[in-house]
């Protein structure tokens with residue numbers, strides 16, 4: 027199961043792919059919002075922790091396609107950048123979390139189709155790299171957690187930087203073409 031590091035960097039990467047000029051200086055606020063949205067679905071831990079409704083909430087409605095769309099809609103409205111492109115960017119940043127959990131989770135799955143169906147879906151992908159995360163973090167060894175944090179930081183930062191580089195290059199090329 028991916029940690030918040032991977033989810034946050036993936037959310038930022040999705041936003042970068044949609045609307046970045048490849049400039050961290052210019053786009054950092056939007057990338058930060060993307061990172062927040064990438065982590066947002068796991069705030070369902072708080073509902074379980076607060077014992078809301080006396081049931082387990084993790085991997086349920088906050089890990090659905092509809093929740094991702096609503097989160098994107100609200101995010102675009104809150105920052106006053108309401109356009110189809112921005113709603114898509116922020117919705118997909120949130121959905122990236124659900125997709126990653128769907129692919130890698132070791133739990134029973136995620137409630138993708140809430141509220142239409144309460145069925146839990148999982149792909150159960152076993153990646154060819156050391157990416158095993160126990161469903162009970164408190165029972166994991168600290169060195170294993172640190173190793174996983176480092177792994178996620180390296181891999182997902184590389185993805186974000188690669189997208190920023192590609193977008194920056196495309197932006198500069200467009201700008202240069204307009205000069206002629």
Ligand SMILES: [Zn+2]
Pocket residue numbers: 067068085089123127
């Ligand atoms: Zn999650």
